Amino acid sequence: MENNNSQRECITGKNIVLVGNPNVGKSVFFNYLTGRYVDVANFPGTTTNVICGRCGDDAITDTPGIYGISSFNEEEKITRDIVLHGDILVNIVDAVHLERDLFLTQQLIDTGLPVVVVLNMMDEAQRQGIKIDLKVLRELLGVPVLSTVAVDGRGMDKLKETICQAKVGRVLPLVAEKLTELPAHIRRSEKLLILEGDQLVAARNGLPPGAYREQIYGARRRWINDVVAMAVKESSRQETWTAVLGRWMIQPITGIPLLALTLWGLYQLVGVFVAQTVVGFTEEILMGEYFEPTARAIVGQLFAPDSTISQILVGHFGVITMTVTYLLGLLFPLVLGFNLVLAVLEDTGYLPRIATLLDRLLMSFGLNGQAVIPLVLGFGCVTMALMSTRLLGTDRERRIATIILALTVPCSAQLAIIATMLAGLGPEFALVYVLIIISVFVMGGTLLNRLIPGQSSSLWIDLPPLRLPRLANVLKKSWNKSFEFIREAAPLFALGALCLGLLEVSGSLEKIENTLVPLTVHWLGLPKEAASGFIMGVIRREFGTAGLFSFPMSDVQKLVALTTITLFVPCIASAMVIYKERGWQEGTAIWLGVIGIAFVIGGLINQLLGFFSSNLSATSPIIMLAGVILLTMVGVLGITVRSER
């Protein structure tokens, strides 16, 4: 503290890295140091992007939440490389979970790089009766320790000053001893990881990976347990209501009703309030009555109303009218509503508990409970969900989740349109539609689990404490995500509308519709205009779904159309992600496979309904169809279970 004034200069031009376990509040520190807002989530795996910023002349890097730099997953590998290139490591630690968090702290100290420890969430620790002796902790670790409550800014004013005092801490004696076995020219921090058996770092230095991981981890664990025993005093804790609620969430008897209640609430908020009330106002009134007529009037003053350019700009697929109405009138409220719900789910710590509850169920699809995250995200935006499949343990699980997502999960925008259409068809059609999608999901998952070779990984998930989310955080996060989504989707939408507009004015759209008659009219039993719906569906799913209903159809045709478009290809953005994540070969196979399955199933439903109504007119064809679907599902599951034995 005495050389306070000169300290600002001591870290000039340094590379400062923020490291910590998931949910310790790293992003708040990043935001404080750089002034930039970052997404904050309460679930491991949700922050895979690395974010950099500046604080004066120093570079600040925020890293994904990890439990160690041990290359066990993608986040750890990324963080490891950032840490190895850092000048100062700022380790943020959850004061309530010192036993867990200090393991990483000691690993960082063992790298031999200058470290600062920030004990965050001191308020929560105090509430739980945990007393931490900072002086003892400083002495035992040998590095500066700062205590903070980041969310309300307590202790933050000393952050920069403490970072300046970063120093090399007390390295484990075992590590210090083993380090001498390695050649002197290797960087000190890399030596540690070689000793711990990190294959990549060892290969980089032309050495075989060391065999001391277990020995070092064991010694580190014992040392940290000792540190905690010496520095922490704790009065006994009573079971809180959150602990009881947390237990209810994972037991099927209470957990399934709680999940159902949550989903119902989610549906009421997104499916009813946002999709009907809010979108009704933004799309029909704001866009339909104000924006579109104004846009047409302005364009009408520049170009003749029947001219080609006017058609392209404000016509049926108008680049201006369609893009703006769909993006701002329809999609933005929906995506915002969904992101709001998702942000609440993430910040409360409920998602990992849903993963625990549904682990058994998802195991029959070759997945584990963690796959709940991409599947839930998928109902918001399939593209986002496809990216999050990275958090799954094995390549096999990522493959299964990708295919299921591409095939059966409709995104929020599409879901809203589907819900509106089904409401007009009556309950028996809605039930059959749901039955078809669920049976494709169940049969698809079971078959994929059977056909794709290999074994999936078991669940191993940290259940963070349940917390009440902070409103400002939830609002900021969902707003940022939705804004980003719209910004990315806008050019694609405009491009899609332009392509369709060009096809229409040049007469090509009609030619394509005529070429596809055998598929759309003969096999699917739909009007030939349906072809343009499918073409639009490639650009954006909800585009296609909405497009399918721009011409009159019978109830049966609507059911077939809805089924086909739900199962049909994911939009361009998700197709891109599939290619990026799975490679072009597998990506093409998934893409073509999904289109094929959608048309086969849609066509089969049409043919079956036609067969029932002409041959068995006594019974309702819809009920007959439901029976056939159930029988098929039982048959497929029966064969799969038997062949597994």
Added chain:
Amino acid sequence: MTLDKCKRGQRLQITSIPDEVVRAQAIRFGIAEGSVVTCEEVVPAGPVVLSMFKQQIAIGRQLAKSITVLPVN
């Protein structure tokens, strides 16, 4: 006995974790061979939730079957 057989509220000492990677991951959470944990919850046919210190970990049933434990009083 193996971890999947434990009951809620039982205190358990971990005697062996056969998988090397799981062993290394577990030790970072404070679950090492020899450490004592509490069984917080057993989801029927599903994961087992363990707690040590102030944190909880859900462990899939298959993995729990491979971890051996000793009940302690």
